[in-house]
Amino acid sequence: MTNYRYRSNVKYKRSNNRKTIKKAYINPDRFIQKAIPIEEQPYSSEFTFAQLKLQPLIENNLINMGYSKLSPIQDQTIPAGLNGKDIVGIANTGTGKTAAFAIPMLNRLLTDRNSKALVIAPTRELAQQIEEQCRLIARGSKLDGALLIGGMPIMPQLRELKFNPQIVIGTPGRIKDHMERRSLNLGNCNLIVLDEVDRMLDMGFISDITEILNQANPIRQSFYFSATLDNRVKGIIQGFSNDPVYVSVKDTETSKNVQQDIVKYKTSSDKIDKLHNLLNSETVNKTLIFDETQRSVEKLSKELEYRGFSSDSIHGGKSQAQRQRVLKKFKNNEIKILVATDVAARGLDVVDITHVINYSTPNSYEDYVHRIGRTGRAGKTGNALTFIDSK
Numbered sequence: 001m002t003n004y005r006y007r008s009n010v011k012y013k014r015s016n017n018r019k020t021i022k023k024a025y026i027n028p029d030r031f032i033q034k035a036i037p038i039e040e041q042p043y044s045s046e047f048t049f050a051q052l053k054l055q056p057l058i059e060n061n062l063i064n065m066g067y068s069k070l071s072p073i074q075d076q077t078i079p080a081g082l083n084g085k086d087i088v089g090i091a092n093t094g095t096g097k098t099a100a101f102a103i104p105m106l107n108r109l110l111t112d113r114n115s116k117a118l119v120i121a122p123t124r125e126l127a128q129q130i131e132e133q134c135r136l137i138a139r140g141s142k143l144d145g146a147l148l149i150g151g152m153p154i155m156p157q158l159r160e161l162k163f164n165p166q167i168v169i170g171t172p173g174r175i176k177d178h179m180e181r182r183s184l185n186l187g188n189c190n191l192i193v194l195d196e197v198d199r200m201l202d203m204g205f206i207s208d209i210t211e212i213l214n215q216a217n218p219i220r221q222s223f224y225f226s227a228t229l230d231n232r233v234k235g236i237i238q239g240f241s242n243d244p245v246y247v248s249v250k251d252t253e254t255s256k257n258v259q260q261d262i263v264k265y266k267t268s269s270d271k272i273d274k275l276h277n278l279l280n281s282e283t284v285n286k287t288l289i290f291d292e293t294q295r296s297v298e299k300l301s302k303e304l305e306y307r308g309f310s311s312d313s314i315h316g317g318k319s320q321a322q323r324q325r326v327l328k329k330f331k332n333n334e335i336k337i338l339v340a341t342d343v344a345a346r347g348l349d350v351v352d353i354t355h356v357i358n359y360s361t362p363n364s365y366e367d368y369v370h371r372i373g374r375t376g377r378a379g380k381t382g383n384a385l386t387f388i389d390s391k
């Protein structure tokens, strides 16, 4: 896979066709719930990676990545995926869903060098995480790839595409942009992955997705992954798949192993002081704070820094390079507090977040579940606190 260069001076432009999401009233009682620690139930997978008869290079890379057993979603989708079946996986981040589509996809790309794959993800961060995992799984294969995400200069992407890459990973807006420029031709793309379909639809990408799917090779294998399977998602799947295998590993509606509570405040100064005290308490370690807008996120992070906390922010107004740097610092514990907007934090794969703080209430209960799902991962108990105006 090729290397991608990142520059810091490119600002993110909002796509015109995204929906403005209205805030729903959520009864504060729904933000209060005692954590029920998850009892680890060992999953006994039907298959081992060795039994899958993968390309030796992929099998070796998986061993080097420390993948010894297939996760449930992998166990139930990879064999069918390797047999060329269309797959619909209902699974959250953290279930191993990326490898569930990346392994059969990369195996096919290595077996048949004429095959071409397109992976579409809702956010740049997720697209990058997918790209990183593909890079590891296909390490040493010399597969050519291109990462087509917004907020990055177009010229390097145009150069990547000139090499006729076997795998293209990107976000809908930028992929469509390249199609319109005729720098990306999907006519011979015979493998398509749509990750987090429900999120892409929430973000208003339906027409972009439909257009992209209409232009791909009609004879193809498709993988659809989504946290939910509502009518909109079903509509896309039914319109663009061929007798797919459905697998669901989604468990509960809300993260049961997250201790959830509210923090009441009276005024804005009371609010920030309460947050300050919270962040100072011993139990609060690595914290993801959600706020509403790019501006409020930036302001809150600066305020926390001013108050002596090691904090930074991530939002759509930052360049991709800045967002990546911040994420890396958070992952490496160089900063303990990350203030984020919903979109920027979507799909974040950081395992040791102890607290999620909703400094502003989420737009919907579904967003709330998404937010608090960033803590309490890998079998640990997490904490979620939601600030509520006592007036």
Ligand code: AMP
Pocket: 066, 067, 068, 069, 070, 071, 074, 092, 093, 094, 095, 096, 097, 098, 099, 349
């Ligand atoms: P995902 O749900 O794709 O975001 O994956 C969550 C995390 O699980 C990632 O850090 C993966 O590298 C890791 N992972 C995925 N599959 C396996 C596996 N079979 N064994 C160990 N780790 C895995």
